Amino acid sequence: MTDQKPFVDIRHAKKSYGTLEVLKDINLQVQKGQIVAIIGPSGSGKSTLLRAINDLDPLTGGEVWLEDKQINKKLPHRQYEAHINQVRQEIGMVFQHFNLFPHLRVRENVTLAPKMLKGITDAEADKLAEEQLDKVGMLERIDHYPSQLSGGQKQRVAIARALAMNPKVMLFDEATSALDPELVEEVNLVMKKLAEEHMTMIIVTHEMSFAESVCDRVLFMDQGVVVEEGPPEVIFRNPTSDRTKEFLRKHLAGQHP
Amino acid sequence: MGLDFTVIPQYMDIILWGALWTILITLGAAVVSFVGGIVLAVIALYGPTPVRLPFRIFSFLFMGTPLLLQLFLIYFGLVQIGIDVPAFMAGIIGLGLHFAVYNSELFQTGILAVDTGQIEAARTLGLSRMQALRKVVVPQAIRDVIPPIGNNMIALLKDSALVSVIGVSELTLSAQRAIGSTYRPFEFYVLVAVIYYIINIFMEAAQRRIERRVQASR
Numbered sequence: 001m002t003d004q005k006p007f008v009d010i011r012h013a014k015k016s017y018g019t020l021e022v023l024k025d026i027n028l029q030v031q032k033g034q035i036v037a038i039i040g041p042s043g044s045g046k047s048t049l050l051r052a053i054n055d056l057d058p059l060t061g062g063e064v065w066l067e068d069k070q071i072n073k074k075l076p077h078r079q080y081e082a083h084i085n086q087v088r089q090e091i092g093m094v095f096q097h098f099n100l101f102p103h104l105r106v107r108e109n110v111t112l113a114p115k116m117l118k119g120i121t122d123a124e125a126d127k128l129a130e131e132q133l134d135k136v137g138m139l140e141r142i143d144h145y146p147s148q149l150s151g152g153q154k155q156r157v158a159i160a161r162a163l164a165m166n167p168k169v170m171l172f173d174e175a176t177s178a179l180d181p182e183l184v185e186e187v188n189l190v191m192k193k194l195a196e197e198h199m200t201m202i203i204v205t206h207e208m209s210f211a212e213s214v215c216d217r218v219l220f221m222d223q224g225v226v227v228e229e230g231p232p233e234v235i236f237r238n239p240t241s242d243r244t245k246e247f248l249r250k251h252l253a254g255q256h257p
Numbered sequence: 258m259g260l261d262f263t264v265i266p267q268y269m270d271i272i273l274w275g276a277l278w279t280i281l282i283t284l285g286a287a288v289v290s291f292v293g294g295i296v297l298a299v300i301a302l303y304g305p306t307p308v309r310l311p312f313r314i315f316s317f318l319f320m321g322t323p324l325l326l327q328l329f330l331i332y333f334g335l336v337q338i339g340i341d342v343p344a345f346m347a348g349i350i351g352l353g354l355h356f357a358v359y360n361s362e363l364f365q366t367g368i369l370a371v372d373t374g375q376i377e378a379a380r381t382l383g384l385s386r387m388q389a390l391r392k393v394v395v396p397q398a399i400r401d402v403i404p405p406i407g408n409n410m411i412a413l414l415k416d417s418a419l420v421s422v423i424g425v426s427e428l429t430l431s432a433q434r435a436i437g438s439t440y441r442p443f444e445f446y447v448l449v450a451v452i453y454y455i456i457n458i459f460m461e462a463a464q465r466r467i468e469r470r471v472q473a474s475r
Binding site for chain 2: 086088089099100116165
């Protein structure tokens with residue numbers, strides 16, 4: 001695995017707002033099919049790092065690569081827009097607050113982008129919506145509006161919407177943080193299923209037990225740096241850094257066993 | 258001289274034709290003001306600076322000067338520079354652009370009120386900014402500003418009476434013509450007031466229907 005060229009490659013990522021440095025020289029290599037969790041306290045820069053991958057929050061320094069394409073390359077505005085719109089089709093993203101399109105039914109939420117960007121027919125779009133919604137267990141809600149769904153259901157639809165573009169990698173930005181505790185599991189199950197299908201995933205999360213059970217690797221970030229990284233059993237059971245230990249102690253104290 | 262409503266029936270066809278013209282002008286101007294309002298709002302918010310400035314001046318002129326003057330300018334003024342606009346068209350354009358500017362303010366508020374997460378979600382799927390605006394942001398903004406837009410449309414209906422001054426035989430001018438031959442202003446003005454009110458009721462009903470239809474999509 002290690003000698004393979006990385007699938008997602010973040011090199012010397014830096015980001016600052018004025019004098020405030022939120023990312024200080026971060027490096028992250030993710031292999032194809034790997035699942036990486038990023039954990040850390042709020043304000044540690046983990047969401048910023050994730051959002052830098054599809055250039056939602058552009059870096060102020062460093063490079064992001066997906067396979068052999070540099071995502072954040074310097075181009076004149078128009079060319080850059082065309083380039084980034086192309087690249088983003090290959091990167092699925094799931095947000096903490098779902099961001100489903102409330103004016104569209106579940107079906108159209110899933111098919112909007114494929115119809116506009118891939119020029120598929122209505123029949124193909126319907127089939128695609130059914131397939132993807134079936135995968136996340138939301139097929140019977142295909143003609144509902146988002147407002148008629150629970151939080152967990154909304155997030156499953158949001159995952160289906162991202163998958164409908166057939167992305168190479170999926171980014172999850174605290175996908176279960178806004179959910180009532182009893183709704184977290186249904187979303188976790190969908191993510192686990194994706195993991196079993198070897199989807200490459202980068203997951204920012206506060207769910208330590210979930211991270212431990214599905215991830216190949218865990219990064220602990222604090223104050224804009226990667227403090228420690230390694231396999232979940234090491235990070236969660238035998239962390240070397242005091243900061244990691246402190247964070248996990250505080251975090252696990254508030255969690256159910 | 259007492260009131261005599263019995264003169265009305267023999268002028269009823271003129272009045273009803275007038276009502277029809279009023280409805281046509283109102284509908285035409287409503288479409289212009291709606292589409293124009295969206296275009297103006299998007300340009301005001303996202304247009305490149307060299308485009309934004311002339312549009313700002315345009316908006317300022319249409320908001321800051323009387324509608325009556327604008328109608329005169331379009332109908333009587335443009336002929337001088339070789340643009341001959343028929344009265345009916347001049348009425349639709351004048352009313353339409355005037356209310357487009359007012360609608361644009363509402364659409365801008367509506368667009369800015371749409372959660373930024375909506376643009377982010379659309380952009381991460383690969384949509385361009387224009388595509389995201391067109392398919393995701395603007396439809397939600399429209400949905401959210403339907404009630405105040407409806408108020409503007411009712412104001413538009415009432416202001417359509419001004420088009421009578423450039424010679425469109427709409428409801429108000431028809432009434433004046435009937436009065437010219439019967440000398441019965443009270444009877445005919447009351448009659449057209451009632452007709453305006455009836456058109457108004459239909460417009461409000463249409464607005465409520467639209468509001469109910471978009472209710473599920475909140």
